[in-house]
Amino acid sequence: xxxxxxxxxxxxxxxxxxxxxxxxxxxxxxxxxxxxxxxxxxxxxxxxxxxxxxxxxxxxxxxxxxxxxxxxxxxxxxxxxxxxx
Amino acid sequence: xxxxxxxxxxxxxxxxxxxxxxxxxxxxxxxxxxxxxxxxxxxxxxxxxxxxxxxxxxxxxxxxxxxxxxxxxxxxxxxxxxxxx
DNA sequence: GCTATTTGTTGTAAATTTACAACAGACGGT
DNA sequence: ACCGTCTGTTGTAAATTTACAACAAATAGC
Numbered sequence: 114x115x116x117x118x119x120x121x122x123x124x125x126x127x128x129x130x131x132x133x134x135x136x137x138x139x140x141x142x143x144x145x146x147x148x149x150x151x152x153x154x155x156x157x158x159x160x161x162x163x164x165x166x167x168x169x170x171x172x173x174x175x176x177x178x179x180x181x182x183x184x185x186x187x188x189x190x191x192x193x194x195x196x197x198x
Numbered sequence: 199x200x201x202x203x204x205x206x207x208x209x210x211x212x213x214x215x216x217x218x219x220x221x222x223x224x225x226x227x228x229x230x231x232x233x234x235x236x237x238x239x240x241x242x243x244x245x246x247x248x249x250x251x252x253x254x255x256x257x258x259x260x261x262x263x264x265x266x267x268x269x270x271x272x273x274x275x276x277x278x279x280x281x282x283x
Numbered sequence: 284g285c286t287a288t289t290t291g292t293t294g295t296a297a298a299t300t301t302a303c304a305a306c307a308g309a310c311g312g313t
Numbered sequence: 314a315c316c317g318t319c320t321g322t323t324g325t326a327a328a329t330t331t332a333c334a335a336c337a338a339a340t341a342g343c
Binding site: 135145146159 | 321330
């Protein structure tokens with residue numbers, strides 16, 4: 114089906130929480146190397162795994178994953194502030 | 199990884215739009231039997247495919263897919279109205 | 284009734300995701 | 314310098330998703 118690459122913010126979110134890949138892996142129930150593969154965007158998570166990550170970070174899927182390259186969160190925040198002023 | 203089953207509203211949304219599985223399949227770029235598998239929830243879509251469906255229906259992933267059984271849309275609507283009054 | 288379209292289902296092969304093991308490099312604390 | 318933890322990477326096997334072909338049943342239009 115020629116899969117598109119999905120971009121994600123997993124490593125940023127994980128580092129914000131100050132946890133290691135191993136800890137995150139345990140929380141979401143996968144091998145720690147799998148977290149590595151996901152952070153390096155070497156392959157896409159399954160929908161179920163995407164939901165587990167979303168549940169762990171308490172953020173909707175669309176905020177963590179995107180079909181388009183993700184800007185740094187800091188920049189997104191800046192744009193939001195611009196819009197509301 | 200013992201995958202959880204993900205529930206979805208694909209068949210309702212498709213029927214609301216009045217299109218066939220074949221038409222939907224063409225729009226999202228998969229085989230029409232694949233749409234059948236998804237509607238019967240025999241397997242979960244990949245994250246990319248979930249995004250294509252989300253883009254086609256112009257709805258966020260979380261409104262179409264869920265880890266918990268989905269109530270009819272009519273009921274969801276009723277709950278929303280209750281909350282706001 | 285006939286025909287076309289849609290849907291449900293099954294089977295097999297290909298592609299993708301995940302687990303797991305192994306190893307190397309970076310980094311911090313002692 | 315040593316030790317432990319974290320990270321990056323590669324390889325292989327297992328599980329899951331997808332394509333595709335085939336066929337039956339249901340439905341709608343003529």
